[in-house]
Amino acid sequence: MSAAPDARAIKADLARSYDSTAARRDERGEPQWRDEYRIGLAATMRDEEKTRLLEIGAGSGHSAAFFAAEGFDVSAIDLSPLNIDRCVAKGLDARVADFADLPFLDDSFDAVWSMSCLMHAPDAELEKAIAEMDRVLISGGIAVVGLWGGDGSTGMVEDDVHDPPRYFAWRTDDQVETAFAEAFDIERFEIIPEAEDSSVDEHYQLVTMRKP
16 A cells, blocks of 8 residues: 655645746746636626635736736735745735645635646645635635546656646546535536647546535
């Protein structure tokens, strides 16, 4: 029986890895397909008079800045200090924090947005992250989460352009739905074919859900 992944070491490496690419990723921005979903979440929040949004894994803050410009009260977290510096430079309320130990009170947010973050979490950490999302969301709150999925394998990316290489858990669609259904009502599960770098072995999963 193999030992469980060392979550602390994985997160330390992720922080250094994303520090190493913070400038390049900030300049690159985010994939265009996300616009539709950001606009959709903003419209739903306005319709439901929701105002407070948390972005988990905010990177350099492009999505958080979009939601802030739409008039929402936005908080952003990321493991990378250099990404957080870039968020703060955009005028965002942002801090270095762990997705499995959110520094917020219960029921602090009406919505959560998290793209390309939680696929870096080993199983035990994903459970904690989902529990933390559940804790900080109000009843009826919305969560929109995107992950790179695959065949259920785990490990480092071969020839990763990031240094150090990143840990991934390429969960199957069933694994992702089962994990989130423990805490949330899943409203929509989609595969995004337009996602960057999509391949036969790796695809982008987008989950829209509600806290009961």
